[in-house]
Amino acid sequence: MRGHAAAALTAVLLATGVPLHAQTSEVPRSSWGTPDLSGYWEYRTTTPLQRPTEFGDRAVLTPEEVAAYLPRRLADIGHERDLQLNADWWQPGDLTDGRTSLIIDPPDGRLPERSEAALERARTLGLASRLRPADGPEDRERYERCIMGRTVPLLAVPPPRLVQFFQNEDHLIILHEQKSDIRIIPIDGPTAIADVIRLWSGRSRGHWEGDTLVVETTHLNGAWTVNGTSADMHVEERFTRTAEGIDFGFTITDPTSFAAQWSVEFPIAPGNGPLFENACHEGNYSMPLILSGARAEERRAAAGSR
Template sequence: MSRHFHVHVGFGALVLAAGVVLAPADAWSQPTTPDGWEAPRTAWGDPDIGGVWNSSTVTPLQRPENLADKAFLTAEEAAAIEQRVVDANARANAPSEVRTEPLPVGGSVGGYNAFWLDRGTTVVPTRRTSLVIDPPNGRLPALTPEHAAFVASPERQRVKDIREGLVPADSHEQFDYGDRCIWYRGVPSLPTAYNNNYHLVQTPDVIAIVQEHIHDVRFIHLDGRPAIDDDIAQFGGHSRGRWEGDTLVVETTNFGHRAYLFSSGPGVQGGTNWDLSPALRVVERFTRVGPETLDYQFTVDDPNVWTSPWTGSSPWARSTEPMFEYACHEGNYGLTNILAGSRAEEARAAGR
């Protein structure tokens, strides 16, 4: 038995089917703060943003092109999308049909259900049609000509083909850090298909962000320390933070030359990597806007990759559940089997 499933929201098509109703451009610029509510404080007086938060959402990173200038969903459109996701999840988790015919040689064997996926079932509270809020069209800026040429190069295409299983892999080094359980999402933190929890731990001088996926930890220094030298590069960059009113502002620079940003959220087939450069600068803003919501906004500026900076918003929801340890290498024979399969394909092609 097998199942070929992909929980697809059909965001743009569903909205157009429901009818286009444009909401005012500034109606829900950020999640609404309840009347009379004030952000709780730590023992030393800073806004309390600690705890476990979840970034899962069915809102895509980029606005579907067919939605044009439609920046917000109506309540009815949002409800229809969320119901469609619930129905799609139910179909994906239904018992598989008995298969009596073999699958095509070289084709996908499918998956047994969607148990390991957790993209969420709701749109963002603002009902925006994309996480990208600037540029106003809700889409990423154009790539620079140089980076576009790199993306289209045979070398980069081969890496993509290897990751998608289209050509044999020569070595483990041809797989990215996520495949090798070393690193996954990058900065900023974009929603993906699962493990979208973050545990924020506060002290007066440091905030630690523990990422559920591959248990990465970021340390945000609040003690006013200067930036590190430009010639010092770290894979995840160097983060420094400060409080501006009730908002934690984090600036991250000094990225290494192999940094990347990953998303496998709605509308992204199989996941997409954006290769980034050491010129990358990310500014994140964390604001507690309600008892259950942490507003997360981020601006990404890499002049070697995109022709202009871009900004996104991905409100996080409070989780009352603990965040468990993430296991990646343990019992994971995927990379070994991929390389063994590549050698078998080569041997078969050589007639051995």
């Protein structure tokens, strides 16, 4: 009898669209009652940000299609890895649920149309750009300067991302292993930063909407870009604790760069700590070689013009 009752209850819950993690498991909570986000977490995936055009409007692949597509996807990731010479750091992860893209909106799984200014930013300010000047270290990308990684918003791309969340009633702190980045996010508190101040990681503020922590970030300095975003982009990140991990998503709104806002979703799984020091600048010969290489190119160009 109990089995029949449980089966009936499950059927009702499924019919009403209640998420399975909410139906069957208790969400861990803090002593003050909010969902507990603290702990070590990891996010990585082989799923591409944008849906390959060959998949059309298909958001999910069959297991057979995943098996056929995965070798090609890993080859693409390997090519990018080889360009960055960081093979030891790259662990691409799985094809999350067989999805064809991390982007869930627009429905085609691809970035909205971009303005000419956005395309130029993506070309000159993006991580893969080969067009940055090299007059001095300040000209170079934030990765090369060990300033920050992909921290705003969180983005599940190789290499793996291990983070530690610290939480109290009025703050969420995210400590990244990569670049030892730290984000201190006030929750339901007044801003303490003047509007005229622009920061590398922007100004983040959090608030609870039910059991979801919503973090909004603005006031970025524009020295870097996410596929063409500008300093005026608005990022909304959503952290929803489940029994198994965290359902994470973000939406970027930037009307001067994109014809529409775009949204991404992926799961964050429990990770194994502790975090290790990134030591980005320890033995770092990349920057002097980049700058000395630029000077050598200038000398060669000058000699050729004589």
